[in-house]
Amino acid sequence: MAGPKALLFDVFGTVVDWRSSVLTELQGFFGPRGVARDWEGFALDWRALYQPAMQAVRSGARDYVALDVLHRENLLVLLDRYGIAGLDEADIWHLTTVWHRLDSWPDSAAGLRRQRVVAALSNGNIALMVRLSRHGGLVWDAILGAEIARAYKPDPRVYLRAAEALGLDPADCMMVAAHNDDLRAARDVGMSTAFVLRAEEYGPGQATDLRPDAAWDVVAEDLTGLAEVLA
Amino acid sequence: MAGPKALLFDVFGTVVDWRSSVLTELQGFFGPRGVARDWEGFALDWRALYQPAMQAVRSGARDYVALDVLHRENLLVLLDRYGIAGLDEADIWHLTTVWHRLDSWPDSAAGLRRQRVVAALSNGNIALMVRLSRHGGLVWDAILGAEIARAYKPDPRVYLRAAEALGLDPADCMMVAAHNDDLRAARDVGMSTAFVLRAEEYGPGQATDLRPDAAWDVVAEDLTGLAEVLA
Numbered sequence: 003m004a005g006p007k008a009l010l011f012d013v014f015g016t017v018v019d020w021r022s023s024v025l026t027e028l029q030g031f032f033g034p035r036g037v038a039r040d041w042e043g044f045a046l047d048w049r050a051l052y053q054p055a056m057q058a059v060r061s062g063a064r065d066y067v068a069l070d071v072l073h074r075e076n077l078l079v080l081l082d083r084y085g086i087a088g089l090d091e092a093d094i095w096h097l098t099t100v101w102h103r104l105d106s107w108p109d110s111a112a113g114l115r116r117q118r119v120v121a122a123l124s125n126g127n128i129a130l131m132v133r134l135s136r137h138g139g140l141v142w143d144a145i146l147g148a149e150i151a152r153a154y155k156p157d158p159r160v161y162l163r164a165a166e167a168l169g170l171d172p173a174d175c176m177m178v179a180a181h182n183d184d185l186r187a188a189r190d191v192g193m194s195t196a197f198v199l200r201a202e203e204y205g206p207g208q209a210t211d212l213r214p215d216a217a218w219d220v221v222a223e224d225l226t227g228l229a230e231v232l233a
Numbered sequence: 234m235a236g237p238k239a240l241l242f243d244v245f246g247t248v249v250d251w252r253s254s255v256l257t258e259l260q261g262f263f264g265p266r267g268v269a270r271d272w273e274g275f276a277l278d279w280r281a282l283y284q285p286a287m288q289a290v291r292s293g294a295r296d297y298v299a300l301d302v303l304h305r306e307n308l309l310v311l312l313d314r315y316g317i318a319g320l321d322e323a324d325i326w327h328l329t330t331v332w333h334r335l336d337s338w339p340d341s342a343a344g345l346r347r348q349r350v351v352a353a354l355s356n357g358n359i360a361l362m363v364r365l366s367r368h369g370g371l372v373w374d375a376i377l378g379a380e381i382a383r384a385y386k387p388d389p390r391v392y393l394r395a396a397e398a399l400g401l402d403p404a405d406c407m408m409v410a411a412h413n414d415d416l417r418a419a420r421d422v423g424m425s426t427a428f429v430l431r432a433e434e435y436g437p438g439q440a441t442d443l444r445p446d447a448a449w450d451v452v453a454e455d456l457t458g459l460a461e462v463l464a
Contacts, residue, residue, distance in 0.1 A: 070400070119363060129400030132350060132374045143363045144376050149398065167380065169301070169360030 005232060006194055008168050010123035010146070010161075011114075012179035013131065015203040017122075017225070018104040018138060021045055022205075027100040031093075032086075039084050046204065047083070051076035056125060056154040066152040068127035074098040102130050106138035107200070113225025114140055117232065121146045123164050123177065125154050144168070156187030165193070178228065182215045189216075196220035196228055236463060237425055239399050241354035241377070241392075242345075243410035244362065246434040248353075248456070249335040249369060252276055253436075258331040262324075263317075270315050277435065278314070282307035287356060287385040297383040299358035305329040333361050337369035338431070344456025345371055348463065352377045354395050354408065356385050375399070387418030396424070409459065413446045420447075427451035427459055 014020050024045040032039070055072040058064040077098055081089065089097075114120050122131050122140075124147045131145045144167065148154050151163035165172045177188030180200035189195050197214040199221075204210070214221050222228040245251050255276040263270070286303040289295040308329055312320065320328075345351050353362050353371075355378040362376045375398065379385050382394035396403045408419030411431035420426050428445040430453075435441070445452050453459040 119367065121363075127400075128375055128377075128398040132352075132399060136350065136374065141372055143367065144359055146359075150381055167359040168363060169358075 006118070006176035007170055007174040008119040008121060008143075009117050009176050009178055009196075009232075010121050010164055010188075010193070012155075012177070012181060012184050013122050013124035013126060013134070014104075015200055016178065016180040016198055017110045017114075017140065018106050018134065019200075019203070020049065020101070020104050021203060023104040024048065024100050027097075027103065031097065037086060039086070042205065044080060044084060047080055048073075048076055049204075051079060052125075059154050060157055066148075066154075068129075068149065069101075069125055070098060070127055070130055073101050099130075099133070101126070102133035103137050104134055106140060107224065109224040109226045111139040111141075113227075113229050114142070117229055119143045119168065121164065121168065123147045123155075123161070125160075156183060158187060158191050161188050161191045161193060165191075176219070178225075181211050185218055186216065189218075194219045196222060196231075198222050198224060198228060237349070237407035238401055238405040239350040239352060239374075240348050240407050240409055240427075240463075241352050241395055241419075241424070243386075243408070243412060243415050244353050244355035244357060244365070245335075246431055247409065247411040247429055248341045248345075248371065249337050249365065250431075250434070251280065251332070251335050252434060254335040255279065255331050258328075258334065262328060268317060270317070273436065275311060275315060278311055279304075279307055282310060283356075290385050291388055297379075297385075299360075299380060300332075300356055301329060301358055301361055304332050330361075330364070332357070333364035334368050335365055337371060338455065340455040340457045342370040342372075344458075344460050345373070348460055350374045350399065352395060352399065354378045354386075354392070356391075387414060389418060389422050392419050392422045392424060396422075407450070409456075412442050416449055417447065420449075425450045427453060427462075429453050429455060429459060 011017055025041050028041040028044055055076055059066050120142055121144045122142050124131060127149045128145050146164040146167050148160060151160040153159045165175050172192035176194040176196055177185055178196045178198060179185050180198050180203060185195040185197060195218040197218040201212055220231050222231055242248055256272050259272040259275055286307055290297050351373055352375045353373050355362060358380045359376050377395040377398055379391055382391040384390045396406050403423035407425040407427055408416055409427045409429060410416050411429050411434060416426040416428060426449040428449040432443055451462050453462055
């Protein structure tokens with residue numbers, strides 16, 4: 003296999019550990035306010051609302067809106083579901099932007115720095131990605147993904163728009179993700195693929211994406227491992 | 234003045250020295266082929282065709298196309314004007330992408346690294362900016378500008394789309410440019426402004442932008458000077 007000219011990275015789960023970061027922020031926000039709930043469940047529920055919210059955009063039922071908007075709407079659903087009231091708009095925005103402050107997996111910043119052209123190919127909007135990348139010391143050549151395509155993965159337009167923005171054929175791009183479905187969509191438009199195992203993304207009870215389920219071009223244990231394979 | 238949350242940089246002329254880079258590449262390409270012309274004039278003419286080409290997009294006479302496309306079209310005009318024939322498609326693309334390999338001014342990479350959130354707000358397309366930034370060691374938080382707005386500066390949509398992509402009000406953004414017109418358009422949408430003097434952008438005969446022509450918020454001699462003012 004000729005080496006890819008650019009690596010396109012899924013971010014949530016693949017580069018950053020959203021679950022423990024959201025959990026820690028929820029505990030840190032509500033703990034001092036004397037509000038006790040199952041914050042791990044809340045974090046997992048928040049993420050679980052992510053796909054159906056994007057599906058409304060994917061299906062055409064709703065025009066593209068940024069992920070920040072969807073995160074905020076889903077937060078309001080969960081605050082109601084968990085019986086939490088009395089937050090003001092500043093609190094709600096602070097919690098919504100937990101997703102701007104996710105910690106990276108320990109190998110991510112160093113793993114990215116060693117690669118060729120690297121771009122974020124996330125469903126997160128640009129503002130979210132900029133803040134998240136500053137937070138984690140992640141250095142990208144470009145932030146591509148949902149906002150420039152005005153569509154959400156796995157819509158093929160998101161992958162194709164990223165390759166176009168880099169002036170590359172899809173075949174010259176490698177999609178890197180901890181999620182088999184993301185890689186499948188990338189492969190369907192002609193990209194090469196790298197599976198990175200994030201066995202704790204959903205915590206100890208994780209049941210999905212514990213192994214590659216197809217013959218992806220590369221399988222790596224983390225981003226430094228990926229960098230070594232591609233070196 | 235409260236400090237800006239993000240700095241948006243013009244690139245051609247402000248961050249990179251297009252004139253001497255294009256000149257050097259033209260000499261390096263045509264010299265060994267025995268083709269002698271006024272390459273300095275060719276470089277200046279190429280840049281002179283940039284504004285009218287974008288004007289067709291600005292006026293709505295033409296849909297947005299990437300700057301790479303305009304650079305290529307303008308190159309073909311000049312090859313004809315300078316009586317140069319016989320280049321193949323690979324040569325033409327090599328020359329078109331001279332604009333991907335422009336050298337930075339000596340202060341640029343270090344000046345950028347010291348700043349808060351920094352984004353390229355250029356008429357150059359994303360692929361061009363990615364390669365140019367790799368070439369010069371320029372590290373951005375995001376590449377914004379013409380391609381995500383599908384319009385060319387000084388169209389106000391380009392500035393407004395950049396602020397929106399960063400999740401910021403225009404008033405929280407500072408436009409940095411060596412060109413008074415660019416700053417005027419940024420100020421018109423509510424951004425603060427920094428003029429950086431690039432007195433040799435057009436070579437020793439430069440007649441424009443030798444001084445700030447309005448009361449810009451900051452005037453600096455280069456990007457490290459700007460970083461010091463904003464520190």
